[in-house]
Amino acid sequence: MAKSPQEEHPQKAFGWAARDPSGILSPFHFSRRENSPDDVTVRVLFCGVCHTDLHSIKNDWGFTRYPIIPGHEFTGIVTKLGKNVKKFKLGDKVGVGVMVGSCRSCESCKQGLENYCPKMMFAYNSIYHDGTKNYGGYSNMVVVDQHFVLRFPDNLPLAAGAPLLCAGITVYSPMKYYGMTQAGKHLGVSGLGGLGHVAVKIGKAFGHKVTIISASPNKKDDAIKRLGADAFLLSTDPTKMKAALGTMDYIIDTVAAVHPLGPLLGLLKVNGKLITLGLPEKPLELPIFPLVLGRKLVGGSNIGSTKETQEMLEFCAKHNITADIEMIRMDYINTAMERLAKSDVRYRFVIDVAGSLSE
Amino acid sequence: MAKSPEQQHPTKAFGWAATDPSGVLSPFKFSRRATGEKDVRFKVLYCGICHSDLHMVKNEWGSSTYPLVPGHEIVGIVTEVGSKVEKLKVGDKVGVGCMVGACHSCDNCANDLENYCPKMILTYGATYYDGTTTYGGYSDVMVAEERYVVRFPDNLPLDAGAPLLCAGITVYSPLQHFGFTKPGMHIGVVGLGGLGHVAVKFAKAFGVKVTVISTSPSKKKEATEHLGADSFLVSRDPDQMQAALGTMDGIIDTVSAVHPLFPLIGLLKSHGKLVMVGAPDRPLELPIFPLLMGRKIVAGSCIGGMKETQEMIDFAGKHNITADVEVISIDYVNTAMERLQKADVRYRFVIDIGNTLKAA
Numbered sequence: 001m002a003k004s005p006q007e008e009h010p011q012k013a014f015g016w017a018a019r020d021p022s023g024i025l026s027p028f029h030f031s032r033r034e035n036s037p038d039d040v041t042v043r044v045l046f047c048g049v050c051h052t053d054l055h056s057i058k059n060d061w062g063f064t065r066y067p068i069i070p071g072h073e074f075t076g077i078v079t080k081l082g083k084n085v086k087k088f089k090l091g092d093k094v095g096v097g098v099m100v101g102s103c104r105s106c107e108s109c110k111q112g113l114e115n116y117c118p119k120m121m122f123a124y125n126s127i128y129h130d131g132t133k134n135y136g137g138y139s140n141m142v143v144v145d146q147h148f149v150l151r152f153p154d155n156l157p158l159a160a161g162a163p164l165l166c167a168g169i170t171v172y173s174p175m176k177y178y179g180m181t182q183a184g185k186h187l188g189v190s191g192l193g194g195l196g197h198v199a200v201k202i203g204k205a206f207g208h209k210v211t212i213i214s215a216s217p218n219k220k221d222d223a224i225k226r227l228g229a230d231a232f233l234l235s236t237d238p239t240k241m242k243a244a245l246g247t248m249d250y251i252i253d254t255v256a257a258v259h260p261l262g263p264l265l266g267l268l269k270v271n272g273k274l275i276t277l278g279l280p281e282k283p284l285e286l287p288i289f290p291l292v293l294g295r296k297l298v299g300g301s302n303i304g305s306t307k308e309t310q311e312m313l314e315f316c317a318k319h320n321i322t323a324d325i326e327m328i329r330m331d332y333i334n335t336a337m338e339r340l341a342k343s344d345v346r347y348r349f350v351i352d353v354a355g356s357l358s359e
Numbered sequence: 360m361a362k363s364p365e366q367q368h369p370t371k372a373f374g375w376a377a378t379d380p381s382g383v384l385s386p387f388k389f390s391r392r393a394t395g396e397k398d399v400r401f402k403v404l405y406c407g408i409c410h411s412d413l414h415m416v417k418n419e420w421g422s423s424t425y426p427l428v429p430g431h432e433i434v435g436i437v438t439e440v441g442s443k444v445e446k447l448k449v450g451d452k453v454g455v456g457c458m459v460g461a462c463h464s465c466d467n468c469a470n471d472l473e474n475y476c477p478k479m480i481l482t483y484g485a486t487y488y489d490g491t492t493t494y495g496g497y498s499d500v501m502v503a504e505e506r507y508v509v510r511f512p513d514n515l516p517l518d519a520g521a522p523l524l525c526a527g528i529t530v531y532s533p534l535q536h537f538g539f540t541k542p543g544m545h546i547g548v549v550g551l552g553g554l555g556h557v558a559v560k561f562a563k564a565f566g567v568k569v570t571v572i573s574t575s576p577s578k579k580k581e582a583t584e585h586l587g588a589d590s591f592l593v594s595r596d597p598d599q600m601q602a603a604l605g606t607m608d609g610i611i612d613t614v615s616a617v618h619p620l621f622p623l624i625g626l627l628k629s630h631g632k633l634v635m636v637g638a639p640d641r642p643l644e645l646p647i648f649p650l651l652m653g654r655k656i657v658a659g660s661c662i663g664g665m666k667e668t669q670e671m672i673d674f675a676g677k678h679n680i681t682a683d684v685e686v687i688s689i690d691y692v693n694t695a696m697e698r699l700q701k702a703d704v705r706y707r708f709v710i711d712i713g714n715t716l717k718a719a
Contacts, residue, residue, distance in 0.1 A: 108629060116629045116654060177654070246477070261645070270467055270475040276647060286620070286645035291659025292638045295475060295536070298657050300650030 005030035005067065008132055011041075014359050015139025016330060017067040023057035025333050027359070028067060030135055032143045033128075040088055040146050041080035042096060044357075047137035048073030048163040048323070049333070049349040051194060051256055052279070054340050056125060060281055065125055071137030072098045072123040073165040074353070075158040078149075085146045093152040095313070097165035098123055098303045100134060100148045114148075115173075115303045138333070140357055150310050153317035160322035163194060163348040164313060166303065167323060171199040171252055172312040173304030174275045175206065180250050183207025188233070188251040188267055192219045195254035195277055197324055197347040200227045203252075205319040211248065213267070222346065227324075235263065246294075248272060258282050261298065265290040274298045323348045329356035364389035364426065367491055373718040374498025375689055376426040382416035384692050387426055388718070389494055391502045396441040399508045401453055404713035406496035407432030407522040407682070408692070410553060410615065411457075413699050415484055420640070423484055430496030431457040431482040432524040434517040435713070444505045452511040454672070456524035457482055457662050459493055459503045471666040473506075497692070499716055509669045512676030519681035522553060522707040523672060525662065526682060530558035530611055531671040532663030533634045534565065539609040542566035547592070547610035547626060551578050554613035554636060556706040557682055559586045562611075564678040570607065572626070581705070585683075594622060605629070605653075613637045620657065621646045629653040636660055682707045688715035 006012075009031035017028035035041060053070035055061060075095040078088050088094065101121035102114040109117045121128055124136030136142075150165065152158060174180075180187065180203075187208040189199045196212070200223070203210045211231040212223045220232040233244055241263060248267045256278035264274055265287065276284070276298060290296060304312065316322065324347045328336050336349045351357075365371075368390035376387035394400045412429035414420055434454040437447055447453060460480030461473040468476050480487060482503075483495030511520060533539070539546045544567040548558045551573050559582065562569045570590045571582040579591040592599050600622055607626050615637035623633055624646065633656065645657065663671065675681065683706045687695050695708040710716075 113629075116652075174654075262642070270472070276650065278647075279651065280647055283621075283644040283646045285642040286657065287642040288635050288638050288659060289640075291635055291657070292661045293475075293659070295660050296658065297632075298645065298650070299654070300647065300652070300656075301654050302651045 007031065009033045011143070013135070013139055013141055014357065015069045015135060016333060017069045018057035019067045021059040023054070023337060025057065025138070028069065030069070032141060033130060033132070035080055035082040035143055037082040037084035038145050038147070039082040039143050040078055040085055040094070040149050042074070042076040042094055042142050042144060042149065043079045043354070044074050044137055044140060044142060045076040045354045046074065046159045046162045047071040047351045047353050048166065049336055049340060049351065050166050051340060052166070054337055055279070057337070061279070065133055068125055069135035069138050070124050071139070073162045073167070074137030074142065075152060075162045075165070079141070082146070087146045088149065088151070093158060095150045095152050095162065095165045096123060096137065096142060096144050096148065097150065097169060097309055099306070100144050101128055112307050113305050115305055138330070138351060138353070140353065148306055150306070150313055153313055156313060156317045157322060159327060159350050159352070160325050161313070161316070162350050163323035163325065164198065164316055165309070167194045167198045167348065168202070168316060169304040169309045169312050170277055170301070171195055172202055172315070173308050174252070174277070174299070174301035175202060176308070177301060178250065178273050178275055178299060180208070181206055185209070185249040186211065186247060188213050188248040189254065190214070190251055190264060191254035191278065192216070192223060192347070193254060193343055194323070194348045197227055198321070199252045199254065200229050201321045204228050205315070205321060213251070213264070241267070250275065252277065254278050256280060258284060260285065262287045262290065265296055268294065268296050270294045272296050276300055325350040327352050331356065366390065368392045370500070372494070372498055372500050373716070374428045374494065375692060376428045377416035378426050380418040380423070382413070382696065384416065384497070387428060389428070391500055392489070394439045394441050394502060396443040397504045398441045398502050399437055399444055399447050399453065399505050400439040400500065400502045401435040401437045402713070403433055403435040403496055403499055403501050405434050405518045405521045406430040406710045406712050407525065408695055408699060408708040408710065409525045410699060411525070413696055416696070424492065427484050428494035428497055429483055430498070431455070432521045432526070433496030433501055434511065434521045434524070435501065447505060447508060447510060452513070452517060453508050454511055454521065454524045455482060455496070455501055455503045455508055456528060456668060459507050460488060471664040473664050474662045497689070497710060497712070499712065499718070506665055509665070509672050512673060514679070515672070515676045516681060518686050518709050518711070519684050520675065521709050522557065522682035522684065523675055524668070526553045526557045526707065527675060528663040528668045528671050529636050529660070530554055530613070531561050531674070532667055533611060533636060533660035534558070534561055535667070536660065537609055537632050537634055537658065539567060539611070540565040544568065544608040545570065545606055547572050547607045548613065549573070549610060549623065550613035550637065551582055551706070552613060552702060553682070553707045556586055558611050558613065559588050560680045563587045564674070564680060570603070572610070572623070600626070607631055609634065611636060615639055617641050617643065620644065621649070624649045624655055624657070627653065627655050630655070632656040632658060634658050634660055684709040686711050690715065
């Protein structure tokens with residue numbers, strides 16, 4: 001006898017949800033759980049629009065549970081504390097990213113790698129410990145276990161900093177894991193969108209030469225003049241691609257569409273690493289000869305741990321790294337999703353939730 | 360005005376070569392260069408038959424030029440050394456593997472990774488510094504620069520040790536480089552042929568738990584009772600594969616036929632690594648979700664540098680690791696190639712060059 005979303009929990013909440021694979025979002029009344037001793041309530045101020053939100057509302061990957069409230073890059077203010085909460089106080093500026101729960105007892109959790117816990121719970125669409133479905137940050141308030149809430153450094157703006165909670169950590173974590181923190185290397189960033197543009201900024205902060213690899217020639221100016229990339233490689237130009245063979249130590253591949261890996265592998269030096277972060281709907285084709293002949297590798301990565309996410313926020317605050325955003329009102333969201341599907345944004349939409357979400 | 364193979368160099372040599380993509384091998388007279396100041400000359404006693412030899416004689420990779428004398432698992436006894444040779448002397452037992460030259464000035468060469476040098480020269484079918492074609496070990500004599508010659512420990516038999524020069528280093532290098540050597544780790548080996556069976560032996564010597572993953576249930580007894588694998592997984596059995604999900608720290612995949620990666624990626628624990636040492640000639644499907652969700656890696660590896668090849672031979676000597684071989688006479692080589700095509704060998708043919716290769 002399932003309760004309606006409005007009746008499920010004791011605290012009223014309001015947001016925008018998609019109810020079917022058309023992905024159209026509209027006003028939605030629901031409810032949030034009462035704060036357990038470890039829970040913090042976040043009044044949402046801003047929420048980034050991640051490409052994953054688009055995939056999810058349209059059920060591209062086949063596991064969406066409707067109605068779905070997306071949003072896993074949200075920042076705001078602490079307005080209520082469970083009785084055991086020590087990490088935060090009322091009024092603190094905080095952020096919540098992709099993870100809101102994990103089993104806390106498996107090997108991954110014990111090692112502080114909650115993002116690799118087989119039972120990791122996503123900010124939206126996952127089933128929480130209490131058996132109810134999680135609703136994300138396109139809403140007025142969220143109740144989250146303090147362990148998964150990040151403190152926002154004072155000098156990091158809440159709007160332009162919000163996308164760091166997914167895009168930022170998604171590129172920062174593999175840069176550390178795959179050894180890119182040693183300065184002076186040549187980093188290629190494939191795809192110049194939400195993830196890609198943050199990867200350029202963090203790559204430069206790590207002290208690397210950064211080349212953007214893109215199929216869109218019109219992105220070149222912005223890439224070099226505004227984002228600070230050292231070079232721009234047009235992937236559709238065979239002469240330029242040939243000249244760049246074997247020149248890169250790493251490539252962060254952020255492209256979400258199905259695309260060939262062969263040309264990217266060719267750009268790597270011997271022992272080079274191709275890190276794939278985009279989630280295409282179908283498997284990619286992997287040519288094996290280039291891997292074998294150059295001892296190259298293709299590796300994945302999934303966001304980062306809570307500790308790493310906090311570290312990433314401090315790093316970005318120190319280096320003044322934020323996302324390049326286009327602020328929108330909640331009622332613009334469906335148009336924003338259409339534009340996102342065509343990559344028509346420089347480079348992340350951020351919803352002014354507090355300023356525009358009204359019942 | 361190209362010279363014939365017999366006239367190209369000052370010293371006579373004799374071997375068996377393929378003359379066209381039928382791949383059929385037959386007696387072939389050619390010549391070897393005079394022993395240069397850095398060169399080591401040795402009388403070939405044995406040569407392993409690698410699956411690459413089969414690919415090359417039939418021009419399956421499109422890079423073969425004929426006549427082609429294959430063989431890159433070559434062992435023998437030193438008969439002459441050049442004036443600048445320091446570590447080897449006449450009478451030493453030595454071997455040469457897949458490479459006989461490189462640029463020696465790039466980063467890879469400086470890091471003892473000649474195998475990744477863009478100008479690396481293959482032991483056969485390639486062009487040497489002097490512009491001549493390199494000929495491999497299905498022949499009576501071999502001349503190679505000292506850097507590319509390894510010394511065989513006294514206790515390592517030459518016939519069963521020959522395949523280590525390619526198969527051995529091809530699996531030893533990634534086992535070390537990707538860190539599959541920590542006791543307590545669980546490593547999978549896909550494919551039980553020339554590479555696979557040696558991988559099992561090396562991995563056991565490192566003290567790791569080894570599971571052989573194979574499509575052939577009939578190989579189980581061999582794998583566990585003879586080679587010492589701890590367990591055997593039939594990749595076509597969905598129940599067995601399901602039970603083994605997320606149990607392996609690393610997998611060495613020796614299979615060169617096209618095959619699915621998804622089930623292998625599933626066998627890896629989080630942060631696990633799948634290393635390809637066989638090279639299918641068509642791209643394989645890479646499922647992205649499991650790679651990301653488990654921070655897993657798919658990598659490749661190609662033989663090893665000369666320093667680690669010597670290290671591998673010394674390790675094999677210390678742990679008494681050799682290949683399981685079927686020693687054949689040179690006259691049997693074409694039949695051996697046909698059987699190799701069907702994987703009908705346990706697990707490497709080795710040609711008894713010393714006793715059966717005689718110039719007409």
